[in-house]
Amino acid sequence: MLNFKVKYLRAAYFLTKNYLKNYPSFAALELMGTCNNNCPYCSFAGLSNGQKDLADDDWYHIVDEFIKRGVISFSFIGREPFLRKDLLFKLIHRVRNKAITGVVTNGILVTSEDIIQMKELGLDYFQLSVHSLKDLQRNLDLTIEARKIGLVASLSMVVYSKNMNLWRKLIKACQDNEIIFNFCLCQQLKNSQTTSYLIKDIISPSDLNEVLTHANELFRTNPGLIRNSRKYINSLKNSLWHCDPEIFARLHINYRGEFNACTAFNTGVLFEDWVKYQVEAIKVRRSCQGCNYACEMDFASLSNVVRDIFRVSIRQ
Structure with a gap:
């Protein structure tokens, strides 16, 4: 119980300190260069090119150094x-x-x-993505199980x-079961022959209106x-591309140990220097990774996760 309280006190301290200095508080770590799914809208498909994972x-x-520098999540x-389950559980x-995970x-x-084992290891939050009707029922059941513990x-x-149609069923399932969710809008689909993203898939005005009405x-x-x-x-009423950076800065490290120097993923000042001099294992990737989603610009989702975790911690 003492360690539990120390973790959240540390998070509150560094969240304030990092905000004042515009230093990163959150880190997204991409553990794998491959996936066992093949979604047509995935920005990452085909990008590994056989390169080894870190x-x-x-x-x-990396995680040890980030903790030293005040990353809280x-x-x-x-x-x-x-696909790297052993590494995931060890991390x-x-x-x-020391940090929210x-x-x-x-x-x-x-x-x-x-799910039970991750909870015992110290996991705080768990998000499951839905890609099909089959995914919806399976992941709904897993979400309910995770919430119970x-x-x-x-x-x-x-x-x-x-x-x-899947969107409509997701909305209903979340309402019926009181499940939290978030969504993002796709901009383009990959060409199945080349895996490049040349097929525009801007959602129709009527469908966009339905999504926003539901929300x-x-x-x-x-x-x-x-x-x-x-x-x-x-903002989506006017444009599918909207960048309103999170007030709490974050880092995104890809599976090769590269820092994605993107204004959306990585807000805050002097990130390249922060990474270069503080964590030597990381290389800075200065080029855009070509994200296909409007969603990546909405960082309130991340702050709301931390808010929910603090609420749960208070109840416990």
Whole structure:
């Protein structure tokens, strides 16, 4: 219990300090260069080019150094983190009393036993992405299980022109089960022959209006269910590309140990110098990685995760 309290006191201290200095508080770590899914809107498909993932020891070094520099939250993300399950579990345990930890996964490889074990290792939040009707039921069940044992658990979805029916079912399932969710809008789809992203998939005005109507209705009737920000939702009425950086800065390190020098993923001052001089294992990637989503610009989702975790911690 003492270690539990120390973790959240540390988070509150560094969140304030980092905000004043515009230093990073959050880190998203991309543990794998491959995925066991093949989504048509995935920005990362085909980008690994056979290059090796960062070694376990390098990841240990990175998280240790980030903790020393005041990072309070780690999100272990894709392409699919459960393809390196052993590493994932070791990293969760490594930072359990020092930082807030979360996992973002498609759920294909996740079992009920995994959820229990991650909770015991120190996991705080758990997000499952939904890509099909089959995913929806499986990941809904896993989310409910995770919530029962005290994890902040939620669903997420990428909305594009061909999955509006799935969107409607996701909304209903989340309302019926009081499940938190967030969504993002797709800009373009990959060419199945080349894996390049030349096929525009800007959602139709009528579908966009339906998505925004659903979102605004939830803000009115049950605002706790939707993790996206009102400002982001309203901005989508005018443009699918909207950059309103999070007031709490964050880092995104890809599977090769490269810092993605993107104004959306990485806000704040002097990030290149912060990374270069503080964590030598990391290389700075100065070029854009060509994100296909409007969603990546909505950072309120991340702050709301931390808000939910603090609420749960107070109740415990």
